[in-house]
Amino acid sequence: MNVVILGAGSIGIKIAKQLSIMEYNISIVDKSPQRIKYISDKIDVKHVVGHACDINTLKEAGIEKADIVIAMTPYDSVNILACQIASQSFKTETKIAKINNSLYCRNGTTTSGYIDFVVSFDQEILEIVKHGMYIRNALSVFKVKNALIITTVCKNNAPILSGLYTQDIQVYDLISIIDIKRNKVHQEKTSINDIQPGDEITFCVDTTNKQEAMKLFGYDDNNKNTVIIGGGYISKAINSINIENTINIKIIEDDLNTANILSEKTNIDIIHGNPMNFDVLDESCVKDSVVVAMTKDDKANILSGLYAKKAGASYVSVLLHDIGHVRLTDKLDFSSILDAKSSIVNKIIGYIHKQDKCNITSINERDLISIDIKRNSYFAGMKILDIESEYKIRVVTLIRSGAQISFSKNYITNNGDTIIVLVKKNKTKNIINLAASRPEYL
Secondary structure, eight states, X not given: OEEEEEOOSHHHHHHHHHHHHTTOEEEEEESOHHHHHHHHHHOOSEEEESOTTOHHHHHHTTGGGOSEEEEOOSOHHHHHHHHHHHHHHHOOSEEEEEOOOGGGEETTEETTSOOSEEEOHHHHHHXXXXXXXXXXXXXXXXXXXXXXXXXXXXXXXXXXXXXXXGGGOOHHHHEEEEEEEETTEEOSOOSGGGOOTTOEEEEEEEGGGHHHHHHHTTOOOOOOEEEEEOOHHHHHTGGGOOOOTTOEEEEEESOHHHHHHHHHHOSSEEEESOTTOHHHHHHTTOTTSEEEEOOSOHHHHHHHHHXXXXXXXXXXXXXXXXXXXXXXXXXXXXXXXXXXXXXXXXHHHHHHTGGGTEEEEEXXXXXXXXXXXXXXXXXXXXXXXXXXHHHTOEEEEEEETTEEEOOOXXXXXXXXXXXXXXXXXXXXXHHHHHHSBOOOOO
16 A cells, blocks of 8 residues: 655654554655655655645655555645645545644544544644543553553552452453563563562553552542643633543643633633742642643643642643653653654554554554454454464453453454454554455355
8 A cells, every 4th residue: 555644743754654564655755855864764665855735746756656645744734735636636545634723624524625534733632631630640541442551650559469459340350461561671471460569551441440440550549639731722622621520620821811711711720820830839739639731832841840740749741742852851750741643643543444443552662453353354253362373463352242351362252342452563464454354255
């Protein structure tokens, strides 16, 4: 399959890397010779210097044979126009674009009608923050079908270490361990018995059991206070945010106009002031609270996060727009770094395989793929053990009748089941092809 990526920013490069591993034919276009040179040194893809809306540049990139165009430039208007050109002039089948201005979008597509799938940086940030509000102390949260993929750190006093499980819920019925990372090194063994205090754990759990699962790792959080630093993103989508009554939220906003908008349209406590002022932090009751720094300025987020830690916040999460700034935070010991760009990449990769009825989430250099089992599927009627041994993958979750269930390796898949499998990236395309229905002959 031929893919043309327009824009060689961090999102475009991540998409190119993932699709090239899956053996797609990739061309990438950017007007910056420096970025193109950087890509040519890192990835074996076709690269073209030029404007995303220039016909000759697009032809040089191979748009005439492209199955998919992915427009990821910084400019909404350029992305929309590029997709329009691809649709009208070259009849490209699938057009994907990053659009931030909500005025251009309606129900996941643009009002122009030339784009099949839209992703929004602002919307991804809001989704991440909402997960952070309701699944506190999680480093990251992804939703796959009706299961959640959660990463957290196991505390020293976690019940999962001693076998003391809350409310008599058996841990084996509650969660499935996907990955254990210790001192930044992924461990080969991933059973519950291999978990140690301080390990970074990635696990899968049914959406109804998310809070009980977090208790197993030592997060029986009775403090419901959340302080958000920066209300700009929230003010853009104020009508789409539903705040649970069990959570007490305060927003610190330095801009008076934005603070007034939030005060008029929400019941949230809005504090106008500089988040790097300890008096403002004291007024916000930051001590022992969860703090999310999500202004549009990375440096402001890092600094305000440090001030919040010094003021006694129990958990500090920081939003970074530039992935290069992650290096600045390595030794600052923030609880988590919010990365909306990786979420956008996951959504785009997942959409590309939508026709195969698969959802894909990248995690720890591997892919989690949800596969719907149909009557004539290659995986239908197979034992979990046989699926794993024959295809060299790991089944981490079995969803039956809409609920995640405890299963053994001898379980046989049924029509209507969904399995979530962990796959090395170089095998993803093959597994997706196998997930498609087997042809039937008369």
